[in-house]
Amino acid sequence: MMKFDHLALPVSNLDRSREWYIATLGLKVEFEIPARHAVALQDGEGFAIFLEERPVVPNGIALWFQVDDVDRTFTEWTARGVAFAHGPQKNFWGYGPELTDPDGYIVRLWDERTMKEK
Structure with missing residues (x-):
């Protein structure tokens, strides 16, 4: 069995993106890593998106x-x-x-x- 369950997504402003994904999509904070400027947000089915602040966003x-x-x-x-x-x-x-x-x-x-x- 193989299941895709995490995705890293670079963002330009962690606080702004964190708030948007929580307020707009209803994702929940799984955990945060302040030293890496990162947060893991989870949907209702166990899939997590890691938002990580980066200087360049693709x-x-x-x-x-x-x-x-x-x-x-x-x-x-x-x-x-x-x-x-x-x-x-x-x-x-x-x-x-x-x-x-x-x-x-x-x-x-x-x-x-x-x-x-x-």
Whole structure:
């Protein structure tokens, strides 16, 4: 058995990114490493993203998060003030909305039902 469970993501401002991933996506702090300017944030299924402050942040990174219902999540998050690049729509990767984190990384939301239907 092999399971992908951690991802390192360089960020330009750790505090700003930490707050965005917690407030916007609802990730929880697993642990922090102040000496490395890093924090591990975990989703509800045990996957962790290590945010580590770096002077240079690469482009072209996209993250996909599976949710229960794309349309409902989009409506709820929009009501909370989350700014999306676009709402749920058919894309090359499937169906869902996109938003960007503070460093410009693309965050895509999807669900199993609409991926099959749309």
